[in-house]
Amino acid sequence: MINAAGFVLMILTGTQIRYVGLIDILEFKTAVNWHNWIGFVLIGNYFIWLLFYLFSDKIKVYHPELSPTEHFRKSFRQMQYYGYGIFRGSPNPHQVSAYDKFNPMQSMMYQVVMMLLVPVVFFTGILLWDVTRFYGLVELFGGVRVIDTVHVLIYIFCVFFIIFHIYMGSLGHTVSAHYKAMFVTGYEEVPGEHAGEKPEGNTPAA
Amino acid sequence: MSRATFPGGLIASVASLLLFLSFGLMAAEPDPAAALSDADKQCLGCHGSEGMTKDLPNGAKLSLHIAAPAFAKSVHKAIGCAACHAGIDPSKHPGVQREIKDSREYSIAMTAVCRQCHDEAFKHYEGSKHANLQRQGRNVAPVCTDCHGSHAVTPKTAYKTCVGCHAADMNGHQQWLPNAPLHLEAVSCAACHAPTVQRMVDLRFYDSAAKKWIVETEDNVQFEKLAKSMDADNNGLDARELRDLVRHVNDGEIAGPKTLRGRIELRADIEAHRLAEKSQALRACDNCHRGGAEPFQNVAVSVVASDGRPLRYNAHKEVLSSLLSVETLRTFYAIGGTRTELLDVLLILALIGGLSVPIGHQMMKRIVQSREKASAAAGSPGGSGTGADNKNT
Numbered sequence: 199m200i201n202a203a204g205f206v207l208m209i210l211t212g213t214q215i216r217y218v219g220l221i222d223i224l225e226f227k228t229a230v231n232w233h234n235w236i237g238f239v240l241i242g243n244y245f246i247w248l249l250f251y252l253f254s255d256k257i258k259v260y261h262p263e264l265s266p267t268e269h270f271r272k273s274f275r276q277m278q279y280y281g282y283g284i285f286r287g288s289p290n291p292h293q294v295s296a297y298d299k300f301n302p303m304q305s306m307m308y309q310v311v312m313m314l315l316v317p318v319v320f321f322t323g324i325l326l327w328d329v330t331r332f333y334g335l336v337e338l339f340g341g342v343r344v345i346d347t348v349h350v351l352i353y354i355f356c357v358f359f360i361i362f363h364i365y366m367g368s369l370g371h372t373v374s375a376h377y378k379a380m381f382v383t384g385y386e387e388v389p390g391e392h393a394g395e396k397p398e399g400n401t402p403a404a
Numbered sequence: 405m406s407r408a409t410f411p412g413g414l415i416a417s418v419a420s421l422l423l424f425l426s427f428g429l430m431a432a433e434p435d436p437a438a439a440l441s442d443a444d445k446q447c448l449g450c451h452g453s454e455g456m457t458k459d460l461p462n463g464a465k466l467s468l469h470i471a472a473p474a475f476a477k478s479v480h481k482a483i484g485c486a487a488c489h490a491g492i493d494p495s496k497h498p499g500v501q502r503e504i505k506d507s508r509e510y511s512i513a514m515t516a517v518c519r520q521c522h523d524e525a526f527k528h529y530e531g532s533k534h535a536n537l538q539r540q541g542r543n544v545a546p547v548c549t550d551c552h553g554s555h556a557v558t559p560k561t562a563y564k565t566c567v568g569c570h571a572a573d574m575n576g577h578q579q580w581l582p583n584a585p586l587h588l589e590a591v592s593c594a595a596c597h598a599p600t601v602q603r604m605v606d607l608r609f610y611d612s613a614a615k616k617w618i619v620e621t622e623d624n625v626q627f628e629k630l631a632k633s634m635d636a637d638n639n640g641l642d643a644r645e646l647r648d649l650v651r652h653v654n655d656g657e658i659a660g661p662k663t664l665r666g667r668i669e670l671r672a673d674i675e676a677h678r679l680a681e682k683s684q685a686l687r688a689c690d691n692c693h694r695g696g697a698e699p700f701q702n703v704a705v706s707v708v709a710s711d712g713r714p715l716r717y718n719a720h721k722e723v724l725s726s727l728l729s730v731e732t733l734r735t736f737y738a739i740g741g742t743r744t745e746l747l748d749v750l751l752i753l754a755l756i757g758g759l760s761v762p763i764g765h766q767m768m769k770r771i772v773q774s775r776e777k778a779s780a781a782a783g784s785p786g787g788s789g790t791g792a793d794n795k796n797t
Contacts, residue, residue, distance in 0.1 A: 218740045219694040226689040226740065230582060326739075330586045340659070341734025343744075350747050354754045361758030365765070 201247070204240045208233060209360060212353050234327055241320050247312075269306070276303050311359070315352050322349040436476035440484075446494060447485045448472045458504070466507045474556035479711065488517045511549050512538070518548040528677035532598075536681075559712040566593040580687070590736070591668045594676040595699065596686040601675040603699035605724065606667050606714060607646075607736065608706045609653065613661035618653075622710040631705060631717035640718035641705060643726035649705065650732045658731050666736025668692065668699045669714075693740040700724050700741050 214221055214229040224232070322345045325332045329342050336342055437448065450456065452472045457465040475481060486492070504510045519526045529535050529548075537545030551565045567574065570593075578584040595603050609618040620627050634649045635641050641649060647658065654660025670676055692699055703723055704716040723729055724742040736742070 215693075216740055216743060217695070218690045219696065226693050227582070230689075328583060330583060330589075337734075341730075342737045343730045343734055346737055346739070347730055347744060347747065350744075351750070354747065354751045357751060358754035358758040361755075362761050365762040 201240065201243055204236050204243065205356070206360065207236050208240065209353065209356055211236070213357075216350070216353075237320070237323050237327070241324075244316060244320065273303050273306070315355065319349060319352040319356075322346075322352075435473065437472035438476075440472070440476050440481065443486060443494075444475075444484045448475070460504060460506055462506050464506060466504060466510065470555050478553075478555060478557045479559070480555070480557050488514070508543050511554075512543060512547050514549065514554075515547045522548075525674050525677050528675055532677055532679045533681050534679060590666065590738075591692075592670065592676075594670055594679065595668045596691075597680060597682075598670070598675060598678045599680055599684055599686050601678060602671040602702075603668050604671045604702035604704060605700055605736070606669040606704055606706055606716070607664040607719065607723075607733065608667065608708070608714065609662055610665045611662050617708050618662060619708045620710055620715060625710075627707045627715050628717060635717075640720050641723065642720045643723045643728040643732070646705065646719055646723050647728050647732045663735060664705065664733055666733060671702055690740075692738050695740065695743065697738075697741045700738070 211224065211229045211233040214224050215226065215233060218226050325336050325339075325345050326342070326349060329336050329345075336345055339345055437445070437452075440448070448470060451468055451470045454469050456468045458468055460466055480488070515526075534546045538547065546569065551568070574588060577588060581587055594601065610616070611618050630652065631641065631649060632638075634645045634652065636645065646664075650660075650662070650664060651658050653662045691697060701721055703719040703721050705719050706714040706716040709715045724733070724736075725745045727744055727746045729742075730744070
């Protein structure tokens with residue numbers, strides 16, 4: 199929850215910082231201050247998450263599928279489901295469980311996001327926070343424009359990803375099911391666990 | 405015999421060589437004062453002596469010593485002593501002693517002499533905080549010679565001049581200005597403290613290996629010629645031409661040690677005299693951190709000339725937002741103000757792409773479901789729909 203709100207605020211304040219003149223909701227200085235503080239909270243939060251996953255059995259959730267053939271076969275089935283099966287009411291090829299939370303496409307995406315993009319955006323963010331203090335590192339990576347370009351490219355990806363992500367969140371067995379799991383209960387309602395129970399709000403598709 | 409004379413001959417030869425070399429070295433650096441006019445040499449015949457002073461009525465001593473080499477290197481060498489110190493007849497000098505109450509009053513009075521040539525600078529100065537303080541009787545407030553010197557007048561960077569008196573105020577910026585040291589390095593004092601001036605970006609060549617600005621020597625004047633040769637269409641350097649210039653200066657390497665360092669300066673340096681009250685100085689970040697901000701509308705590339713002045717060559721303002729500048733302007737970037745245009749295009753594409761996912765997916769849903777409906781209706785009239793309501797993830 200803190201993480202989600204934090205990332206959304208980072209995107210919003212980042213947009214304000216980059217587009218002063220085009221968007222004038224916050225003053226530049228205020229937006230920079232918020233961006234810095236929320237950024238440090240998120241970095242702290244990231245390390246809590248990392249420690250939790252590294253030192254608990256929940257890390258299994260992030261274990262990659264090591265066989266490429268198997269990974270692509272499963273991903274293809276998942277794509278078929280999202281592109282066609284979901285409209286026909288076919289069952290999701292991936293069954294969610296506590297240790298197998300992500301379908302193959304989510305698993306790959308979250309590994310890229312959490313292990314590559316998020317650390318890189320934090321790292322470049324810290325360098326941009328004080329380019330004088332980190333002058334040596336900034337120069338090592340090719341200068342402030344290189345650092346900024348990488349930071350902004352990840353921001354652009356985040357803008358795309360967050361729209362995509364919010365939409366995908368609505369594709370549960372009901373439109374709100376995933377949101378409830380994320381924001382209210384913390385646990386995914388898995389069909390089959392409540393056999394015979396008709397999912398709430400289940401209405402025939404138009 | 406030969407063994408006895410040979411070492412002596414060798415020593416004599418080495419000694420002669422050293423003597424020759426030392427004369428050669430001395431000849432290589434001629435005394436700059438030698439180039440002064442005869443009249444100036446005559447003045448410096450006495451005033452060039454160290455320790456020459458005049459006793460003032462207040463008990464203080466006014467130095468009358470002029471360092472000849474420094475004067476000879478100054479921009480005022482061309483006009484000579486008499487241009488400022490007129491009315492002195494060398495045949496009667498020192499005759500009647502001129503009454504000078506104290507040295508500060510003398511410096512202030514001499515500003516009238518500066519004005520004879522520098523009237524425009526003076527007009528700017530008269531509207532400044534410094535001139536206001538003078539008018540209020542604060543005679544410690546700076547006049548011409550406090551920033552520019554009296555006899556060793558050379559072009560100075562505004563920053564060094566200001567820091568001479570305001571070193572303590574530099575820390576004051578840290579109270580409210582984020583990344584204050586970076587701002588003080590990348591923005592000239594007058595760019596904020598003379599709020600009515602026009603600003604520009606000065607991209608100056610810096611040698612990061614030697615850790616100093618690249619200075620053009622008197623006998624190797626080539627910057628303007630070189631910049632012109634890169635400027636194919638003769639309308640200022642565009643991003644590609646600027647990259648070629650940086651590459652050329654670094655002997656073909658783009659990431660060489662000679663880099664461009666950007667700084668916000670004044671378009672007309674003379675306007676630096678128009679320093680306003682502190683309360684009027686620019687404080688709002690969006691003076692620079694905004695797309696299309698005024699300082700980024702004019703750009704020049706420069707080196708330091710042998711006399712300390714910047715030698716500038718115009719560049720297109722688009723060099724600040726070009727993707728090529730990721731390489732050529734590695735150290736100059738103002739968030740919001742000089743953002744790379746291509747990234748803006750990518751952001752728009754990301755927004756379109758992101759929004760097209762739900763729209764496209766919902767459209768696909770309609771197409772699939774209408775086809776399903778149609779085929780179900782065709783296969784079994786009265787069939788019970790598609791079961792699309794049982795979707796799960």
